[in-house]
Amino acid sequence: MSFPWAEQYTPKHPAMQWIDEKLPLPRLVYNAIGAGYPVPRNLNYFWNFGVLAGLALVIQIVTGVIMAMHYGANTQVAFATVEQTMRDVNAGWLMRYAHATGASFFFIVVYLHIFRGLYFGSYKAPREMVWLLGLVIFLLMMATAFMGYVLPWGQMSYWGAKVITGLFGAIPVVGNPIQTWLLGGFAPGNASLNRFFSLHFLLPFVIAAVVILHIWALHIPGSSNPTGVEVKGPQDTVPFHPYYTAKDGFGAGVFLILFAIMLFYAPNYLGHPDNYIEANPLSTPAHIVPEWYFWPFYAILRAFTVDFFFVPAKLLGVLAMFSSILLLFFLPWLDTSAVRSGSYRPTFKKFFWILILDVLVLGYCGGAPAAEPYVMISQVAAAYYFAHFLIILPLISRFEKPLPLPNSITEAVLAKYGKTGGEPVAVPAE
């Protein structure tokens, strides 16, 4: 599970020795995120986002469990108890704003984490399982975020629930029974609210469990690095603690500063005013939009406006939206280039940035009203998104001539800082 030169856990205190014999939990922690885990010495700040995502999950669980203490999952009182949390509960406003802002920050760091994986080829062998488990976490996050947004029972909550469960109604024959089954009624109601609350409470702990699998799978080959060249010897690594605990600690500080600025100065900036109006099944808000982190997928959903081969446009949109995420599960096998890092792939790098631009355009269109020119732009951008993964990426992998790779991580590091040989072998700080 680790490199042979990893530091060994040797408990000195008799109490720690006693625990280690009975339950080697401190040993597990030491080997997972302590000095016992050797990590490439050249990780840049993009490698902070895994830890930051973990921090965001902790913030969500802590604030969420507290909010559940003040929430009533019933359509009669849900909206009122959320307002009561905001106005009457001591520090309730802080918990709710931290939870709402925290959701957005969770997605920001996860999107940057995915960005890192895409650019540096972290999804490639031998780390395919790490990538697949990460996508599972991403899907669970989307489900959790969607259900959480329904709980305040505002207008956007209600209509978001209606539109999203309506997606399942697009499935031929069984669609309507599935939608009714999901909602426990013919429209979002008390039954829907209760089950969403139950699942919204449960899923974060499922996410935490998959996070453990994600880290476990990562620690078998060890972390990748910006060169994409595998670790070759002890000189290529430093112990996770104190080197990366310090670097991640600094990143966490920056993250928390930005989080606090948003939380205290613009807590509603990413929300919708309509959600401060209680749910009304008889009146649709003029412009239904999901939260910003769903916009690119929402744009793909809406990009289909005409039927193809007797398949209704609505079903095509739903299939395309789900495929846009499921496609990522096949990425390790679509990109067959042996070179991992985008830094050494000149053609890949250009198309990579076009893809990022494409996703940003989709995001912009997903937040805009369903009118021209946004529909047309979404159509082009959605087509490009699929073309990138299914056509462009396999072709680049075949024809691209990559730049020469450094012989080792150490060589790359020394070249970058203009030194020649004789660099001391990494030793843990005293």
Added chain:
Amino acid sequence: MTTVEHVESEGPSGGDGVRRRDFINIAAVSFAGVGAVAVVVPLIDQMNPSADVLALASTEVDLSAIQPGQAIKTTFRSQPLFVRHLTDKEIAEADKVDPSTLRDPQTLEQRTVDGKKQWLITMGVCTHLGCVPLGAGEGENRGEFGGYFCPCHGSSYDTAARIRKGPAPKNLEVPKYSFTSDTAILVG
């Protein structure tokens, strides 16, 4: 213990290498599998609408106060229901259209009760993603075909609530209903 292992290794086999232990194994696992499925059924079924939700499954509507050109919004199965009194002009407009040119071909006759062509009763649920279309309330945007207009993704319905433009695949759904008198209907 030794006796059991002795019996197992030399147990009766049907000549094709199938031991009694294999049969017992398959039978036991199959039985447990049937049991597991039987347990899953109620676990899934509990999510379907409960009896109290289903009990609200029919609605009575009084039509006497609705003037031609007017519409009301009420609820049926906790979803909006549009009841519209069509004017002669709106009926003529709906009849003028050749149904074969429509996305979901239906005539106004097929969408109303015999002899009550002026009463258009539909769900107020857009067939795209379930928003409530505008057009039932006084002064609301009825879209370019004079029926209903969904603000979410721009679906336009005509005066027979048939889909004419936009992403919705179907006409507004006509629920099952019957006239209990000249001025009252029972929906559901």
